[in-house]
Amino acid sequence: MKRETPVTVITDDGTPTLYLPGLDEHYHSVRGAVAESMHVYIKTGLEACGRETVDLFECGFGTGLNAFLTLLAAGQSRRHIHYTVVEAFPLDAERAIGLAYPETIQPGSRPLFEQLHRCEWEREVAITPFFTLHKVGADLTDYPLGDESYDVIYYDAFAPEKQPELWSAELLGRVARSLRRGGVLSTYCAKGEVRRRLQQAGLVVQRTPGPPGGKREILQARRPDGSDT
Numbered sequence: 001m002k003r004e005t006p007v008t009v010i011t012d013d014g015t016p017t018l019y020l021p022g023l024d025e026h027y028h029s030v031r032g033a034v035a036e037s038m039h040v041y042i043k044t045g046l047e048a049c050g051r052e053t054v055d056l057f058e059c060g061f062g063t064g065l066n067a068f069l070t071l072l073a074a075g076q077s078r079r080h081i082h083y084t085v086v087e088a089f090p091l092d093a094e095r096a097i098g099l100a101y102p103e104t105i106q107p108g109s110r111p112l113f114e115q116l117h118r119c120e121w122e123r124e125v126a127i128t129p130f131f132t133l134h135k136v137g138a139d140l141t142d143y144p145l146g147d148e149s150y151d152v153i154y155y156d157a158f159a160p161e162k163q164p165e166l167w168s169a170e171l172l173g174r175v176a177r178s179l180r181r182g183g184v185l186s187t188y189c190a191k192g193e194v195r196r197r198l199q200q201a202g203l204v205v206q207r208t209p210g211p212p213g214g215k216r217e218i219l220q221a222r223r224p225d226g227s228d229t
């Protein structure tokens with residue numbers, strides 16, 4: 001992947017996403033950016049984890065949409081979420097801030113969205129009493145994930161056809177090992193090969209229905225309690 005200037009596109013639910021013409025990839029589903037993020041990451045990932053305090057890892061900060069929805073969910077549920085995200089190609093913050101997510105998701109929340117983008121990288125920052133953010137500028141393929149570090153993982157890399165190195169058995173194995181027992185990983189990508197690699201890494205993987213109007217299936221993977229993977 002090369003750094004390039006994205007183009008804004010309005011998706012089917014009326015919310016924006018970004019498109020990279022050189023890579024021919026969108027940051028979210030064109031069937032609905034917010035609908036996809038809510039379904040794949042908040043409902044299938046975060047809400048499937050019952051813990052009161054959650055260490056969460058995301059691959060790819062991008063527009064900050066997943067982080068923003070998680071911040072709002074943390075406040076609503078009064079759960080404490082420590083959000084770590086690795087991003088190799090950070091967007092220009094002002095460009096990302098211009099996306100109209102706060103207005104469509106929760107009027108009045110714009111200052112929080114701006115804070116997510118403007119806060120410092122490489123350190124943990126408390127954005128609200130329930131949400132801390134640690135943005136790491138790094139390539140995930142080199143990033144030391146650490147075993148049993150996270151309760152929830154949002155695996156939101158670009159598609160395997162575009163970035164196969166982010167879906168290799170080796171990397172997915174390390175990602176799987178970074179989940180704590182009982183932890184949950186969710187991803188929009190339901191390809192058989194991805195599912196098998198996660199299973200080989202010891203996770204119990206389920207195909208579940210995708211967002212309304214979007215992909216037919218997505219993946220939810222859980223590290224069993226008592227597993228020694």
Ligand SMILES: C[S@@+](CC[C@H](N)C(=O)[O-])C[C@H]1O[C@@H](n2cnc3c(N)ncnc32)[C@H](O)[C@@H]1O
Pocket residue numbers: 001026027028059060061062063064065066067086087088089090138139140141156157158163166
């Ligand atoms: C599908 S987009 C994620 C969108 C993001 N979660 C959001 O809510 O906007 C994939 C993201 O992964 C980032 N990325 C690409 N290669 C990467 C790598 N090797 N390591 C870490 N991040 C990478 C891209 O720059 C992009 O922001």
